[in-house]
Amino acid sequence: MVDETDFRKAAELINSSTEVLLTSHIRPDGDACGSVRATCDILANLGKKAHPVFLSPLASWYEFLFNSKVPILGNDITKEQITAGYFERCDLVIIIDTNSYVQLPRLDEWLKQTKIKKLVIDHHITNDGLGDVELIDTTAAATGEIVLDLIKYADWPLTAHIAEALFVALSTDTGWFRFGNADSRIFHCAAELIDAGARPNLLYGKMYQNFSPQRMKLMIRMLERLELHFDGRVATQCIMRSDFDETGATGPDTENLIDECQRLTSVEVAALFVELADGQFRCSLRSKKDV
Secondary structure (H helix, E strand, O other), X not given: OOOHHHHHHHHHHHHOOOEEEEEEOOOOOHHHHHHHHHHHHHHHHXXXXXXXXXXXXXXXXXXXXXXXXXXXXXXXEOHHHHHOOOOOOOOEEEEEOOOOHHHOOOOHHHHHHOOOEEEEEEOOOOOOOOOOEEEEXXXXXXXXXXXXXXXXXXXXXXXXXXXXXXXXXXXXHOOOOOOOOOOHHHHHHHHHHHHOOOOHHHHHHHHHOOOOHHHHHHHHHHHHOOEEEOOOOEEEXXXXXXXXXXXXXOHHHHOOHHXXXXXXXXXXXXXXXXXXXOOOEEEEEEEOOOO
């Protein structure tokens, strides 16, 4: 759990700020997107200017969280602009759902050099100590839980829009409350968010019942390469670079596809290998229980 002193320091940083840069790790997932959106709304309600920036494009099913397109570093903002002082108007940087330089490519060097105060909100074990103040809780199932705890500590309003964004954060990092990290704490938090206006049925439809034809074709390619090992207990799947070119799918379309093979009763461990543009492979792992 986060110490009350750290919550106080975080609230003081936010209350004393005027313009805030918010960012998260590369390939932002639902926890990152939902927590960033919720924090943007917190800042707006406090009369602050929020400037969210992502390091790679969002998956299409998270775009509904934002009223306008969030700038992407490298596409909408160049590294040269950053070096020239593009973000120097901000007096606070909030880094959400990561505390690792390696997950902040193209922004890492600027973060090391800037004198702007930094607040980190994260639930992962990896810790590079990026923040002047850090809200770290490795027992939390999602960073969205910590954002909710901060709201309650600071007695800031929990609006329906904030509740919706945080419900996305909590539900995606727990596999819609199916994973082993879905403890009683997360269900209590979810209940609070529903009471505040989050509507799970509508959110589920927006996130999980909206496959594009391109993403469906990519999933079919992946399943065609499904291989079972060790009496069916281990499943491996592969997505090649050519699959993206031929189906029209993009990188974010791979999110959660690894879970499909876990529908098989025998599968205990799943691995998905995705070929990157440089010919290397990124490997994702899932298991149904401790392995």
